Amino acid sequence: xxxxxxxxxxxxxxxxxxxxxxLGSLDAGSDALHVAVERALARWPKEFPNNPVxxxxxxxxxxxxxxxxxxxxxxxxxxxxxNAARPEVDAIDAxxxxxxxxxxxxxxxxxxxxxxxxxxxxxxxxxxxxxxxxEIARAYLVPPKSMERRLTRARIALREAxxxxxxxxxxxxxxxxxxxxxxxxxxxxQGYTYPVDCPYLRPELCALAIRLARLLARMFPQDxxxxxxxxxxxxxxxxxxxRTVSERTFVSLEDQDRSLWDQAMILEGRALMQRALRxxxxxPYQLQGAIAATHCAAATFEQTAWDEIAALYKLLxxxxxxxxxxxxxCVAVAKAHGAAVxxxxxxxxxxxxxxxxxxxxxxxxxxxxLLEELGQVQSARDAFAKAAALGPGPVEREFLEAKxxxxxxx
Amino acid sequence: MLYAILxxxxxxxxxxxxxEEQDSMLAQHRALQQDAQAKGTFVGATQLMEAHTSTxxxxxxxxxxxxxxxxxxxxEMFIGLYLLNCETLExxxxxxxxxxxxxxxxxxxxxxxxxxxxxxxxxx
Numbered sequence: 151x152x153x154x155x156x157x158x159x160x161x162x163x164x165x166x167x168x169x170x171x172x173l174g175s176l177d178a179g180s181d182a183l184h185v186a187v188e189r190a191l192a193r194w195p196k197e198f199p200n201n202p203v204x205x206x207x208x209x210x211x212x213x214x215x216x217x218x219x220x221x222x223x224x225x226x227x228x229x230x231x232x233n234a235a236r237p238e239v240d241a242i243d244a245x246x247x248x249x250x251x252x253x254x255x256x257x258x259x260x261x262x263x264x265x266x267x268x269x270x271x272x273x274x275x276x277x278x279x280x281x282x283x284x285e286i287a288r289a290y291l292v293p294p295k296s297m298e299r300r301l302t303r304a305r306i307a308l309r310e311a312x313x314x315x316x317x318x319x320x321x322x323x324x325x326x327x328x329x330x331x332x333x334x335x336x337x338x339x340q341g342y343t344y345p346v347d348c349p350y351l352r353p354e355l356c357a358l359a360i361r362l363a364r365l366l367a368r369m370f371p372q373d374x375x376x377x378x379x380x381x382x383x384x385x386x387x388x389x390x391x392x393r394t395v396s397e398r399t400f401v402s403l404e405d406q407d408r409s410l411w412d413q414a415m416i417l418e419g420r421a422l423m424q425r426a427l428r429x430x431x432x433x434p435y436q437l438q439g440a441i442a443a444t445h446c447a448a449a450t451f452e453q454t455a456w457d458e459i460a461a462l463y464k465l466l467x468x469x470x471x472x473x474x475x476x477x478x479x480c481v482a483v484a485k486a487h488g489a490a491v492x493x494x495x496x497x498x499x500x501x502x503x504x505x506x507x508x509x510x511x512x513x514x515x516x517x518x519x520l521l522e523e524l525g526q527v528q529s530a531r532d533a534f535a536k537a538a539a540l541g542p543g544p545v546e547r548e549f550l551e552a553k554x555x556x557x558x559x560x
Numbered sequence: 561m562l563y564a565i566l567x568x569x570x571x572x573x574x575x576x577x578x579x580e581e582q583d584s585m586l587a588q589h590r591a592l593q594q595d596a597q598a599k600g601t602f603v604g605a606t607q608l609m610e611a612h613t614s615t616x617x618x619x620x621x622x623x624x625x626x627x628x629x630x631x632x633x634x635x636e637m638f639i640g641l642y643l644l645n646c647e648t649l650e651x652x653x654x655x656x657x658x659x660x661x662x663x664x665x666x667x668x669x670x671x672x673x674x675x676x677x678x679x680x681x682x683x684x
Contacts, residue, residue, distance in 0.1 A: 357579075364610075368571055371612035371631040421613055425628065428615075 154194035158187055160354055161202035166277065167252035168207050171315055173214050176259070176277065176308065182217075186210035257362065258318055261329040264311045269304035274333040276301055281340060327370060331379050331435065334362050338383050342390075343543075351394055356387045367422075374426040378436030381422035385442035388415035400549040404451045416446045434469040437462050456486035473499075473506040481516055489523040496520070511540035515550060522557065531557045562603065562672035563652040565642040569665030571611070585660045592658055596644060601651070603643035603677070611637045636665050643675065 162183070170179035186209040190202075199205035260274035275281045287297035318326060341355025363380040370376045392406035423439050441462045448454040463479035476499050484492020496517065499507070507513035518533035531554060538550040574582065589605070596602035611631050618625050639661070646652045649669065656667045 365572070367612050368610065368631075372628050377612075418609055418613075421609055425613060425615055428626075429628075 154191055154198075157194065157198070157202050158190055158206070161206055162187070163256075163358070164203045164252070165206035165210065167256040168203075169210050169214075170256055170259075171252050172207075172211060175315070176256075178214065179210075180277075182210035182214040185213045255315060257330055257333055258323075258326055259313055259315050260308070261326050261333060262308070262311065262313045263325060263329075264313065265304055265307050269300055269307065270329045271333050271336055272297060272300050273304040273308065275336055275340070285340065323369070327366065327373065327376060330366060331363075331376065334359050334366070334379065334383075337362070338386070342386060351390070353387070353390050353394070356383070356390065359383055360387060374429040374431045375433040375435045377422045377426040378433060378439045381419040381426065382435055382439035382442055384415045384419035384422070385439060385446050388412040388419065388446060400545050403445065406451075408449070411446065419443060419446070432465070434466055437466040437469065441466070454485070456482050460486050473503040473510075476500075476503050477507060477513060477516060484520055484523075489520040493517070493520045493524070509540065511537040511542040511546070511550075513537075514540065515546075518550075518553065522553075527557055561646060561648075562675050563644050563646055563649070564670050564672050565644060565652065565656050565659070566638060566668040566670060567640045567642075567659060567661050567665065568636040568668065569639050569661050570636050573664040588658070588660045592642075592655065596642075596655060601644045601646050601655075603645050603675075605640070605642050607640040608638065610639075639665075643672065 165186070166179055166183050169183055170176050173179050173182060183206060186206045189209055190206060194202075256277070257274055260277055261270045265273065272286055275286045276283070283298050283301065284294050286301075287294040338356050338359035341352040341357075341359065343351075360380070360383045363376070363383050366376050367373075367380045388411050389403075389406060391412065392408065392410040393401050395401060395407070395410070419439065420443055423436070423443050426436050427440070441459055444455050444459050444462070460479060460482035463475060463482050467475050467479060477496075480492050480496045480499070483495055514533045514537035518530045518537060521530035521533055534550050534553050534557065538547055538554065542550065574585070577585070593602060593605055611629075614629055614631065616627050616629055618627075642655070642659075644652055644655060646655070649671075652669050656662070656669055659667050661667060
């Protein structure tokens with residue numbers, strides 16, 4: 151028997167996207183879905199539905215219609231609302247393939263230019279993907295309280311702006327693509343990295359992100375960055391099976407069985423990259439795609455073209471001068487030119503990057519690896535201990551603790 | 561007679577299928593290919609990537625242009641083909657009826673005027 155909570159979580163975004171369109175607003179959609187989720191929690195453990203999304207939509211819609219009918223008795227003005235919603239209501243029963251575009255419609259609504267870029271992403275992750283505030287805060291390296299405030303502001307802005315639930319016009323669309331791309335990446339990363347409360351990856355989030363990216367790529371076939379984004383996701387997701395050979399185990403790039411990589415995805419990613427790069431309209435997604443393609447092109451970890459990867463990260467840092475990009479550049483430089491060079495580069499990062507990284511476990515894990523490689527066991531152990539103390543997910547913590555045990559024995 | 565079995569399908573027509581359903585479609589293709597191989601009619605099978613990955617080359621006068629596209633502007637797009645060496649049109653149609661994409665798009669059967677293959681049955 152499948153876990154009802156997990157199934158609800160997986161079905162939630164698509165159900166919400168469809169209900170928002172059918173019922174006319176995000177608030178109405180969320181309220182109706184809330185009732186359906188409560189019923190699902192009671193019902194599904196006994197009787198699991200064939201199509202969880204359809205079950206949630208159907209139940210929520212019926213509840214909403216009942217509510218409106220009841221209201222009509224008391225309030226004749228409500229009839230207007232029913233009529234407005236009715237033409238769409240009948241279409242839902244079939245859950246036709248085109249209704250899946252509701253996801254995209256919801257994303258573009260949440261990615262509306264009247265919202266700040268940070269709010270767009272946060273709102274989409276909370277609403278479209280159904281992530282918890284803590285998870286979003288973690289993904290963006292900010293305290294949960296600030297994320298909560300950001301979300302509240304975003305919801306108010308969305309309501310006050312009376313943003314229509316529609317795919318924007320042809321002229322307005324491209325302006326929103328960049329924000330939608332960022333949202334898709336966040337969604338992908340949530341599936342690709344270990345969440346706080348959960349010992350396994352969620353490839354279904356990655357698959358959802360790839361589908362959304364593919365939809366965007368079809369809508370904007372001449373946008374090199376959208377193609378780069380799709381390529382990037384495909385080239386990363388191609389390695390999923392090798393990273394998840396068993397639950398609760400972190401398989402680093404170095405230890406992956408490369409024969410498990412999905413060659414069809416790599417092929418598609420490479421084809422997209424080659425055509426996108428011909429345009430000469432370089433951007434951060436294409437650069438990240440090129441980095442992923444370079445990893446995928448190496449038959450073994452040792453054969454990885456680290457020099458090329460370091461150069462690509464340097465270019466990427468021009469577009470995205472973030473602490474994470476700088477950290478990755480240091481890792482690539484260390485692989486290409488030795489741990490000492492990498493460590494020196496890490497120590498010389500701009501103060502702004504240092505400040506951000508010092509709250510993040512990966513920074514100390516990287517330091518630990520480089521120090522270990524240089525034989526500085528005590529310093530390496532300190533770094534790994536610091537990384538473990540900064541609260542990574544359970545799988546990464548186990549990895550770090552195993553590291554600590556090994557180093558302690560030396 | 562060599563026949564090209566051209567498969568056309570609306571963009572995204574099978575997106576909603578679950579991974580299991582997608583796998584089942586692939587399995588049907590594999591079974592069809594094995595069947596055609598056993599009959600000796602199989603010449604080749606090709607699946608194309610989506611139209612948004614296309615690049616077009618044209619020459620007008622002495623000017624060569626290389627442009628992206630054509631993109632899927634029509635309702636259905638060309639997604640792949642089989643090449644079969646059949647005795648009759650009927651045989652090619654029988655094969656085509658079993659292609660899973662007939663459910664979502666159109667499968668066009670067109671006789672081939674010329675084909676050269678360095679490895680296949682038409683190799684010199």
